[in-house]
Every structure is written in structure tokens, then in C-alpha cells.
Amino acid sequence: MTKRLAIGDLARLTGTKVNTIRFYEEIGLLPVALRTASGRRSYDTADLRRLSFIRHGRQLGFSIPEIRSLLALSDQPDRDCGEAAAIARAHLADIGIRIARLETLQTALTEVATSCEGGRAAECRVIEAIAGTELAL
Amino acid sequence: MTKRLAIGDLARLTGTKVNTIRFYEEIGLLPVALRTASGRRSYDTADLRRLSFIRHGRQLGFSIPEIRSLLALSDQPDRDCGEAAAIARAHLADIGIRIARLETLQTALTEVATSCEGGRAAECRVIEAIAGTELAL
DNA sequence: ACTTGATCCTCCAGTGACTGGAGGATGTAT
DNA sequence: ATACATCCTCCAGTCACTGGAGGATCAAGT
Numbered sequence: 001m002t003k004r005l006a007i008g009d010l011a012r013l014t015g016t017k018v019n020t021i022r023f024y025e026e027i028g029l030l031p032v033a034l035r036t037a038s039g040r041r042s043y044d045t046a047d048l049r050r051l052s053f054i055r056h057g058r059q060l061g062f063s064i065p066e067i068r069s070l071l072a073l074s075d076q077p078d079r080d081c082g083e084a085a086a087i088a089r090a091h092l093a094d095i096g097i098r099i100a101r102l103e104t105l106q107t108a109l110t111e112v113a114t115s116c117e118g119g120r121a122a123e124c125r126v127i128e129a130i131a132g133t134e135l136a137l
Numbered sequence: 138m139t140k141r142l143a144i145g146d147l148a149r150l151t152g153t154k155v156n157t158i159r160f161y162e163e164i165g166l167l168p169v170a171l172r173t174a175s176g177r178r179s180y181d182t183a184d185l186r187r188l189s190f191i192r193h194g195r196q197l198g199f200s201i202p203e204i205r206s207l208l209a210l211s212d213q214p215d216r217d218c219g220e221a222a223a224i225a226r227a228h229l230a231d232i233g234i235r236i237a238r239l240e241t242l243q244t245a246l247t248e249v250a251t252s253c254e255g256g257r258a259a260e261c262r263v264i265e266a267i268a269g270t271e272l273a274l
Numbered sequence: 275a276c277t278t279g280a281t282c283c284t285c286c287a288g289t290g291a292c293t294g295g296a297g298g299a300t301g302t303a304t
Numbered sequence: 305a306t307a308c309a310t311c312c313t314c315c316a317g318t319c320a321c322t323g324g325a326g327g328a329t330c331a332a333g334t
Contacts, residue, residue: 006310006311007310007311008309008310008311017292017293017294018310018311019292019293019294020291020292020293022312022313023291023292023293027291038299038300038301038311038312039299039300039311039312040300040301040310040311040312041311041312049264049265049268050264050268052267052268052269053263053264053267053268056238056267056268056269057267058198058291059198059235060197060198060235060238060239060267061195061196061197061198061199062198063290063291064290064291070263071263071264073246073249073263074263074264081252084249085249085250085251085252087249088246088247088249088250088263089246089250091242091246092243092246092247092250095239095242095243095246096243098196098197098239099236099239099240099243101193101197102197102232102235102236102239103236105228105232106229106232106233106236109210109225109226109228109229109232110225110229112210112221112222112224112225113222113225113226113229114222115218115222126190126207126208126210126211126225127186127187127190127208127211128186130189130190130193130194130197130207131186131187131189131190131193132189132193143281143282144281144282145280145281145282154321154322154323155281155282156321156322156323157320157321157322159283159284160320160321160322164320175282175283175328175329175330176282176283176328176329177281177282177283177329177330178282178283195320200319200320201319201320
């Protein structure tokens with residue numbers, strides 16, 4: 001039998017609250033956990049990877065329905081490849097925008113962070129970075 | 138007098154609910170809005186940019202305290218440059234991680250999206266993409 | 275001037291995604 | 305055997321909105 005993890009271990013390894021893990025099970029983001037003889041939840045490394053994915057996804061601002069649809073890509077072993085491709089494509093555009101915005105913010109913050117050495121306060125373009133250029137109103 | 142916007146205009150232009158704009162005013166993310174003679178809120182393009190920043194920031198997964206601290210960089214005209222640089226630096230590491238994760242996810246999704254044309258279902262690396270490589274346990 | 279429909283106001287209740295705590299059982303280390 | 309951490313369930317609270325009631329105001333058309 002490979003290494004099994006208690007809920008607390010999983011929580012520590014992923015930076016998740018124990019209650020949150022139980023919550024994810026309740027709403028079906030994580031599979032119903034196996035139980036030990038005494039009724040405690042027991043996990044393996046697949047659960048660890050899945051939870052890690054969920055947590056990082058949440059930190060990136062994906063909603064739970066979005067994460068569900070991303071997880072669906074992994075959950076369907078090889079059926080309905082066309083549908084999987086459609087889900088993937090639907091997310092790709094959004095991800096491109098996110099990356100672009102983060103990169104603009106990165107540039108703006110780098111400017112702020114380095115401006116002090118340059119002598120005086122930088123022209124602060126932080127809002128402009130993320131506000132979006134489409135607002136030329 | 139330059140162009141003034143009603144709360145509904147601001148909502149439409151930024152994709153925000155009217156109630157959410159009032160909420161942001163209440164918690165101090167947006168300045169207390171000017172009012173017309175009849176008591177309606179009135180906005181300008183600075184408010185539009187600020188709200189646009191807030192909304193995009195939220196979509197990128199930044200919490201309201203984080204957004205507050207990013208806005209602080211723009212709000213302080215030129216006082217305490219060192220503090221501003223510290224805030225900027227604190228966010229930069231995090232942003233680098235976000236970008237890297239999104240790029241890995243982008244690669245994984247592109248693989249899924251293009252695999253159908255190649256003939257058979259791709260080995261789905263979506264979870265692996267975001268789960269993080271530090272979990273080699 | 276009047277009506278109609280959209281928009282605004284305040285206030286307050288509800289939702290999504292957690293977070294924390296009470297009360298009690300179980301595991302582990304001395 | 306005693307302690308102390310960890311687990312269980314259940315339920316209440318928080319954060320960031322979201323929606324609706326009840327009522328005033330505005331802008332357009334007749």
C-alpha cells in the first residue's frame with residue numbers, strides 16, 4: 001500500500017484549511033475521500049495533485065465552475081475529445097488576457113520599485129497598467 | 138465642465154454591477170462620489186480608470202486588501218518613495234509566479250485544444266500544469 | 275403638462291467560497 | 305494512563321459581492 005495522507009497532512013502540503021478540504025469534497029471538487037477504520041479521511045498523491053491544482057487555480061482568480069471545467073479535461077480519460085478541445089479553447093483566450101495584464105502590471109511595478117535608485121519618484125503607471133487601454137474615453 | 142458619468146454608465150463601461158460600485162465606495166476603494174443636485178452619484182474618467190483597475194485586479198485574483206495596496210502606489214502623489222517601492226517589490230514576486238503558472242496552463246490547454254487534429258486524445262497535463270512541480274512526493 | 279419607462283436612491287436579505295468554533299471521538303507519545 | 309494533537313460533524317460567521325423592495329427622479333414622447 002502506498003503512502004496515505006491524513007486530511008491535516010494534505011492541508012499542510014497545499015496550504016489549505018482542513019475545513020476547506022471537507023468543503024471541496026462536499027461540493028464535489030474533490031472525490032469523496034476513503035475512510036480509515038475509525039472514520040477518518042484518507043488521501044493519496046492523486047488527491048494531493050488535484051487539491052494543489054484547485055488551490056493554485058483559485059489563487060489565479062478562476063471561479064469554482066471554471067476550475068470544475070478545467071478539471072473535467074483531466075477527468076475524462078479519453079472520451080469526447082472535441083468537447084475537451086472546446087473547453088480548452090474557451091479558456092485560452094481568457095488566459096492570454098490575464099497574462100498580458102499581469103505583464104503590464106509587472107512592468108509598472110518594476111518601474112516603481114526601481115525608481116528610487118534613479119533619484120525621484122516615478123510617474124506611477126500602476127492604475128494605467130491594469131485599467132486597460134480600451135478606455136481611451 | 139468635462140463629461141460626467143452616472144453610476145449606470147460607469148457600470149456599463151466597466152462591466153460592474155451598480156450595487157458593487159456603491160459597495161466599493163462604502164469600503165473606501167472608490168472615493169465618495171460627488172452628487173448631483175438631486176442626490177445622484179456623479180463620476181469622471183479618473184473614477185472610470187480606478188474602477189477598471191479594481192475590476193481587472195479582482196479578475197486576476199487579487200484580494201481587496203491587495204488592490205488597496207496597489208492603489209496606494211498611485212494615490213500617494215510622490216511622498217515616501219521607499220515605501221512605494223517596498224509595496225511594489227512585495228507584489229512582483231507573486232506576479233512572476235502567477236505569470237509562470239498561467240503560461241504552463243496555456244501550454245497544457247493548447248496541447249489539449251490541438252490534439253484532436255492530431256488524431257487521438259492528448260495525454261492530459263492540465264492538472265500537472267498548475268498543480269506545481271514542487272509536489273514531487 | 276402628463277405619462278411612461280428607465281435609472282437612481284437607501285436599506286436589507288441572500289449567495290459563493292470559504293473560515294472558525296463547539297462538542298465529542300480517536301490517535302500518538304511519554 | 306494521562307495528555308495533547310488531530311479527527312469527526314454541524315453550524316454560525318466573514319468577505320465580496322448580488323438582488324430585490326419601496327420610493328424618488330429623469331428623459332422622451334404625446
